[in-house]
Amino acid sequence: MQFMPASKGFLGLSKKDAVAPKDAQAVIIPFGLEASVSYGGGTAAGPQAMIDASHQVELFDDEFWCEPFREYGVATAKQVKIAKSVPKALDQLEAQVEEALKMGKFPMVFGGEHSITAGAIRPYARRYKDLTILHFDAHADLRDGYDGEHYSHAAALRRVLDFKNIKLYSFGIRNISQEEIPFLEANAKRVKIYWAREKAKWNLKEIAGHFRGKPVYLTFDIDGLDASLMPATGTPEPGGLFWDDAMAIIREVSKVGHIVGADVNELAPKPNLHSCDFLAAKLAYKIMNFAFLVSHRNKIRAAKAA
Numbered sequence: 001m002q003f004m005p006a007s008k009g010f011l012g013l014s015k016k017d018a019v020a021p022k023d024a025q026a027v028i029i030p031f032g033l034e035a036s037v038s039y040g041g042g043t044a045a046g047p048q049a050m051i052d053a054s055h056q057v058e059l060f061d062d063e064f065w066c067e068p069f070r071e072y073g074v075a076t077a078k079q080v081k082i083a084k085s086v087p088k089a090l091d092q093l094e095a096q097v098e099e100a101l102k103m104g105k106f107p108m109v110f111g112g113e114h115s116i117t118a119g120a121i122r123p124y125a126r127r128y129k130d131l132t133i134l135h136f137d138a139h140a141d142l143r144d145g146y147d148g149e150h151y152s153h154a155a156a157l158r159r160v161l162d163f164k165n166i167k168l169y170s171f172g173i174r175n176i177s178q179e180e181i182p183f184l185e186a187n188a189k190r191v192k193i194y195w196a197r198e199k200a201k202w203n204l205k206e207i208a209g210h211f212r213g214k215p216v217y218l219t220f221d222i223d224g225l226d227a228s229l230m231p232a233t234g235t236p237e238p239g240g241l242f243w244d245d246a247m248a249i250i251r252e253v254s255k256v257g258h259i260v261g262a263d264v265n266e267l268a269p270k271p272n273l274h275s276c277d278f279l280a281a282k283l284a285y286k287i288m289n290f291a292f293l294v295s296h297r298n299k300i301r302a303a304k305a306a
Contacts, residue, residue, distance in 0.1 A: 001027075003075050003186075004076045004078055006018030006075070008076075010050075010054050011054050011074060017059075019075070020075075026105065027059045027075050027103075027107055028074065028075070028076040028108050029093070029108065030048065030079040030110045031096070032044040032048070032111070033093075033113055036153050037113055039235045041236050042234065042266070043113045043234060043265070046112060046268060047079060050277060051281070052277065053240050053277035054282075062294075064293050065228065068293050069285075075105075080096070082248030086115055087150075087151060088149040093109065094123060097122075101127070104290070107120070108264075108288060109262070109263035111264065114153040114219075116156075116263060116265055118155075120263055121217060125165060128260070131163075131165060132214040132217070133217050133218075134169060134211065134217070134250070134253055135170040136163035136219070136221060136236035136246060137171075137173060138236075139237075141156040141221075142161075142180040142184055143177065144158055145158075151237050161191070163193055169207070170193045171196075172225075173195055174240065184242075194207070197239065204252045206270075207249060210253040211257035212291075213258075216253060216259060217261050218253075218261075220246075220263070220264045220287070221265055222264065222266050222279075223235050224241065225239065226239065226240035226241060226242055227240065229279070230279065231270070231273065232269055233267060240298070255293065255295075255298065257295065259287075259296075262287050262288075264283055264284050278290075279281040
């Protein structure tokens with residue numbers, strides 16, 4: 001794995017603030033796959049837009065009253081030349097995530113279309129017998145392929161669930177097709193959807209209970225956010241989540257589960273909408289802050305107490 005200079009990577013860190021890649025606990029893996037998008041395009045440019053926008057993200061996080069990146073260190077990998085076929089591209093991403101995990105790093109993947117998750121998840125599925133997915137999205141993504149592509153972005157979570165040791169909890173869903181319903185109903189013990197139209201009734205304690213003591217992989221399709229907040233995505237939907245809705249869930253899950261990896265996907269940058277790029281970059285930073293300053297610390301405390 002080759003790395004960008006810190007000044008050009010995520011957060012745009014100066015030499016005095018950066019750590020060597022070997023010492024960084026978090027590794028950003030840009031992977032701008034765009035091969036099966038079915039409405040608006042542009043996800044290939046998503047990772048670099050997030051990296052560029054991150055240079056404007058304030059490093060101090062008032063929730064933690066510190067500059068959290070100093071607690072864990074960040075390195076940004078150079079994007080590889082992505083294969084044209086989706087299966088081969090996912091094999092590439094699997095290899096990168098596997099390499100990062102073997103190095104003892106926390107991989108944060110920047111997509112690209114949501115199909116990336118089917119590749120990123122494989123090393124985790126091999127490592128954890130009870131892996132739990134925290135999924136933010138407008139769409140259920142439970143189709144068994146779409147437009148002739150088995151690994152379509154519209155089948156992202158169906159392909160994740162090909163691994164029988166994985167459970168899925170989806171938040172913000174407000175679009176599902178008739179063809180997905182039989183699979184959803186047949187897998188009620190493995191899949192639970194928190195519909196966006198019911199978000200006023202969501203119970204954070206109940207939600208946290210699904211993740212208590214579990215290894216958690218977080219996948220965030222940014223179209224899970226309301227289209228008024230996030231128009232820079234290929235398949236925007238009204239009626240979605242807002243910033244504080246998502247933060248509340250991630251915060252509670254980080255307190256009880258062990259966040260082991262994450263991806264942020266489906267950003268399709270648009271001219272003069274730099275706020276969307278910035279939101280996606282800050283979202284990635286917040287996820288890592290919760291993972292390291294809450295989730296990982298709680299796991300260490302629990303291990304010492306055992």
